[in-house]
Amino acid sequence: MATAHFSTQILRPIPPVCGSFRRVTTTGLPSTSPSPPTIIFKTRKELNPRIQKLKWARKLSLVEQSIPPKPTVDVEGLVSFLYDDLPHLFDDRGIDRTAYDEQASVSIALGQAGPYEITTRWTMVMKFMLLPWKPELVFTGTSVMGINPNNGKFCSHVDFWDSIENNEYFSLEGLWDVFRQLRIYKTPVLETPRYQILKRTANYEVRKYAPFIVVETNGDKLAGSSGFNDVAGYIFGKNSTAEKIPMTTPVFTQALDPESSDVSIQIVLPLEKDISCLPDPSQETVSLRKVEGGIAAALKFSGKPTDDVVREKQKALRSSLIKDGLKPKVGCLLARYNDPGRTWSFTMRNEVLIWLEEFSLD
Numbered sequence: 001m002a003t004a005h006f007s008t009q010i011l012r013p014i015p016p017v018c019g020s021f022r023r024v025t026t027t028g029l030p031s032t033s034p035s036p037p038t039i040i041f042k043t044r045k046e047l048n049p050r051i052q053k054l055k056w057a058r059k060l061s062l063v064e065q066s067i068p069p070k071p072t073v074d075v076e077g078l079v080s081f082l083y084d085d086l087p088h089l090f091d092d093r094g095i096d097r098t099a100y101d102e103q104a105s106v107s108i109a110l111g112q113a114g115p116y117e118i119t120t121r122w123t124m125v126m127k128f129m130l131l132p133w134k135p136e137l138v139f140t141g142t143s144v145m146g147i148n149p150n151n152g153k154f155c156s157h158v159d160f161w162d163s164i165e166n167n168e169y170f171s172l173e174g175l176w177d178v179f180r181q182l183r184i185y186k187t188p189v190l191e192t193p194r195y196q197i198l199k200r201t202a203n204y205e206v207r208k209y210a211p212f213i214v215v216e217t218n219g220d221k222l223a224g225s226s227g228f229n230d231v232a233g234y235i236f237g238k239n240s241t242a243e244k245i246p247m248t249t250p251v252f253t254q255a256l257d258p259e260s261s262d263v264s265i266q267i268v269l270p271l272e273k274d275i276s277c278l279p280d281p282s283q284e285t286v287s288l289r290k291v292e293g294g295i296a297a298a299l300k301f302s303g304k305p306t307d308d309v310v311r312e313k314q315k316a317l318r319s320s321l322i323k324d325g326l327k328p329k330v331g332c333l334l335a336r337y338n339d340p341g342r343t344w345s346f347t348m349r350n351e352v353l354i355w356l357e358e359f360s361l362d
Contacts, residue, residue: 073116073147073149073152074152078099078118078145078147078152078154079118081096081099082118082120082145085099086120086122099153099154116146116147116148116149117144117145117146117147118144118145118147119142119143119144119145120142120143120145121140121141121142121361122140122141122142122143123138123139123140123196123197123198123199123200124138124139124140125137125138125139125197126139128181128182131182133184135181135182135183135184135185136181137178137181137182138181138197138200138205139161139162139163139200140161140162140163140197140198140199140200141159141160141161141162141163142159142160143157143158143159143160144156144157144158144160145157146158161174161177162199162200162201163177163200163201163202164177164202177202183302184302184346184347185300185302185347185348185349186337186338186343186344186347186348186349187249187337187338187349188249188337188338190246190247190248190249191246191248191249191268191270191271192248192249192250192268193209193210193212193268193271193293194209194210194212194271195207195208195209195210195296196208198295198359198361199361201320201324203299203316203317203320204297204298204299204317204320204321205297205298205300206295206296206297206298206356206359207295207296207297207298208293208294208295209291209293209294209295209296210293211290211291211292211293212268212269212271212290212291212293213268213269213273213275213278213288213289213290213291214252214266214267214268214269214288214289214291215231215234215235215266215267215269215281215286215287215288216231216254216264216265216266216267216286216287216288216289217230217231217264217265217283217285217286217287218263218264218265218285219253219263219264219265220263221260221263221307222253222255222260222263222307222310222311222332222334223253223305223306223307223309223310223334224253224263224265224307225265226265227264227265227285228251228265230283230285230286231265231266231267231286232267233282233283233286234267234281234282234283234286235247235267235269238281238282238283239278239279239280239281239282240279240280240281240282241279242279243279245269245270245273246270247267248267248268248269248270249268249337250268250335250336250337250349250351251265251266251267251335251336252265252266252267252268252333252334252335253265253266253333253334253336254266254331254332254333254334255331255332255333255334256330256331257330257331258330258331260311269288275288275290294355294356295355295356295358295359296333296353296354296355296356297317297321297326297328297353297354297356298335298351298352298353299313299316299317299320299351299352299353300349300350300351301313301350301351301352302345302346302347302348302349302350303345303346303348303350304340304345304348305334305336305348305350310334310350310352313352314332314352314354317332317352317354318332318354321354321356326356326359327356327357327358328354328355328356328357329354329355329356329357331354331355332352332353332354333351333352333353333354333355334350334351334352334353335350335351335352335353336348336350337349337350337351
């Protein structure tokens with residue numbers, strides 16, 4: 001796993017931290033290279049309003065020079081270049097500096113970048129190696145790549161994090177955002193549903209889940225354990241072929257209504273399993289179901305997930321989603337990653353998830 005080194009050519013809200021970098025397309029299945037960023041070409045008039053308010057923008061003197069009436073810039077070529085180059089920002093190969101304007105002098109100035117920009121959206125996960133438990137730091141945001149129309153090279157690069165409002169060069173808000181992610185969460189080394197982190201705000205993550213299969217039965221309450229022994233029995237061999245199936249994480253409890261009166265408890269089955277080839281449950285109250293996946297918002301928390309705590313977290317998440325203009329569906333999921341009898345409560349990893357009606361990164 002390559003050590004992460006922040007490039008000195010890139011403006012960051014806070015100073016770099018020591019860590020290692022891995023791909024963040026899915027959880028549980030790390031890779032050796034980051035995902036290609038989503039890249040959008042925009043002109044000055046199409047820039048996000050947040051960029052208009054930028055107080056500290058890094059730009060080069062060539063941007064301030066007069067722009068030719070009809071500049072010839074191979075934008076499609078630069079976009080293709082970024083798809084190949086940016087994933088190497090934090091590995092041993094590094095970025096190709098020949099595509100960046102090296103003749104212009106660097107200065108700190110007020111205002112926005114030049115009229116020609118490529119906006120990239122990225123998701124990054126780093127392991128903070130200085131702490132024994134090696135916590136993961138998750139960041140999402142956008143970067144604006146300024147293009148010098150005189151030579152077709154990149155002349156500026158400014159980053160904006162989704163999780164903070166103050167994106168100045170050194171932001172106490174950004175430092176606090178990093179510090180909050182350093183807490184201990186114990187996550188078992190077991191297979192888990194695949195998801196891609198699309199956006200991480202200060203209060204929640206937006207994830208895109210791939211389809212997965214669950215074995216489920218009725219439960220009594222959202223934070224209860226009624227029915228767990230029945231679904232656990234299925235993977236331990238209480239099925240039509242007496243097949244033992246590997247344990248996964250988390251254990252889901254799903255509430256289908258606002259009052260949490262219609263509840264099911266679920267165990268996720270391994271990804272390589274096909275529902276048509278799985279053995280039938282021995283108990284009539286246990287069933288198999290394919291979850292089609294989709295977009296969900298997740299709020300992570302530690303401690304014992306009592307009914308009152310889960311209800312409070314669910315309300316807080318739903319309130320944040322509505323405030324941000326998103327459309328949460330009815331009901332929620334409680335995800336429990338730990339054995340409560342063998343895990344200290346302050347290290348437990350719990351999550352409340354709410355499926356979204358729709359979501360766009362535009």
